[in-house]
Amino acid sequence: MKLYNYFRSSASFRVRIALALKGLDYDYVPVHLAKGEHRQAAYADLAADGLVPLLELDDGTRLSQSMAIIEFLDERYPEPALLPPDALGRARVRALSQSIACEIHPINNLRVLKYLSGTLKLDEDTKNAWYRHWVRTGLEAFERQLSQQPPSRYCVGDTPSMADCLLVPQIFNGQRFNTPLDGLPRTMGVFEACMALPAFQKAQPSACPDFEA
Amino acid sequence: MKLYNYFRSSASFRVRIALALKGLDYDYVPVHLAKGEHRQAAYADLAADGLVPLLELDDGTRLSQSMAIIEFLDERYPEPALLPPDALGRARVRALSQSIACEIHPINNLRVLKYLSGTLKLDEDTKNAWYRHWVRTGLEAFERQLSQQPPSRYCVGDTPSMADCLLVPQIFNGQRFNTPLDGLPRTMGVFEACMALPAFQKAQPSACPDFEA
Structure with missing residues (x-):
């Protein structure tokens, strides 16, 4: 997996925590928001919404929005659970x-x-x-x-x-x-x-x- | 169920659509946001976040945040599904x-x-x-x-x-x-x-x- 993200982006930070709690390895791909790298063509081709974080799976599927990504990770890698069973x-x-x-x-x-x-x-x-x-x-x-x-x-x-x-x-x-x-x-x-x-x-x-x- | 909401609140509107798609009956309890009714004590006692919509179940349990409510409804009343199976x-x-x-x-x-x-x-x-x-x-x-x-x-x-x-x-x-x-x-x-x-x-x-x- 690759995580396109930025150290100071708190939406990125959320997903980094979830990945760390689950012990999942990933490639950290920095996107410098303060320099506007998320608005450049190379990134716009990847992220339709132009936002970080963006999680790219090994098959190339790309997921956006931090809570949606965390719920996906929780469904795909259930342990330890980040949502209760009820x-x-x-x-x-x-x-x-x-x-x-x-x-x-x-x-x-x-x-x-x-x-x-x-x-x-x-x-x-x-x-x-x-x-x-x-x-x-x-x-x-x-x-x-x-x-x-x-x-x-x-x-x-x-x-x-x-x-x-x-x-x-x-x-x-x-x-x-x-x-x-x-x-x-x-x-x-x-x-x-x-x-x-x-x-x-x-x-x-x-x-x-x-x-x- | 009771839905505390306001006709013009778009977060309320989201939940009303979900309830209607699932054919669920509920009591419509209006909270007049423009008059500040959500900031009055009676409502603050019900809603810790002071926001609409608030869904009250028949056993008195109260749920807030429109997307969380819609996902709850989808889990409790699965048909028709509002989230895909995968x-x-x-x-x-x-x-x-x-x-x-x-x-x-x-x-x-x-x-x-x-x-x-x-x-x-x-x-x-x-x-x-x-x-x-x-x-x-x-x-x-x-x-x-x-x-x-x-x-x-x-x-x-x-x-x-x-x-x-x-x-x-x-x-x-x-x-x-x-x-x-x-x-x-x-x-x-x-x-x-x-x-x-x-x-x-x-x-x-x-x-x-x-x-x-």
Whole structure:
């Protein structure tokens, strides 16, 4: 397998975690988003949506969208499972994952930030306040959801699931923009538990071959 | 089952389509987003994330996030299937769904539009240009993805899937903000095919009990 991705892309980071949790080997193909490599013809020929991550299987089949890729990996390589065996459990994991992937991350995507500073000519402080606002309000909603569940080491239960693959990169993003992360005990407890695992360590931006400080 | 939702919420519309395709009865509980009913205590007690749609099962279990709800319904009520039987087909349907739910819709959510006009004091024209920009560029990426697949009546294959439940409400939103929808033959062909089905007609905003012109 080949993973087209970028060290700082949090959608890429999600898939790297899933691959590491399952112990799957893959070729790391860097696509430098900040230099616009995803918009060049060579990449556009591969990825119809022009986004990372893109997973290319050994037979050449290409898959896009991080959650779709993670669910595919979970179906193709079932151990260790990243979704629970029961329908309600799966619905909870998917809902928590989508709370990150549909409610927080897209609003702070690189192309949205570029529109804010480029097209709308907003200054750096206004852009950073925007970023922190959506991370903070999104994580507060995430915390309320975790608080309604019984105590657990990870987002759902005592083994990592797809929801943890989504949460951790979002916390990294929040930290990078100095978002206040106080008053989120369940969420940050899960984050700490995840970061104690080698799979999360190995997948983090600073451990990537294309990392730039 | 009870569906807490709002006629104009496109995430609600997605779930209404899925329920209609499966012929499932439910109580329609309106939550007036424009009046802020989702932020009132009564609703916050039900929905930890304060969002619609929220599906309440007969035993009181509550599920959030439209794609998670649709996958749950598909697992609990398998006919007619809204996801293909094979892992690659499911990955395609999920990726197309997420192209809408993670790349287009969140950036144009009501709370984001409120931030643009309230906090950032942007005028109506600038806000509307923002809206159309993300719908248009998102649908162009969607069209490129459909074009890489063999011809099909719906997004994937010749029966409606979760991807169609996501696409149709996004087209409604685009039309409401006068987004140009020319040059998207595959996408708009799928939209027309869907709207020829009673389930999509029945689920649309103008057919909802809380509809306001």
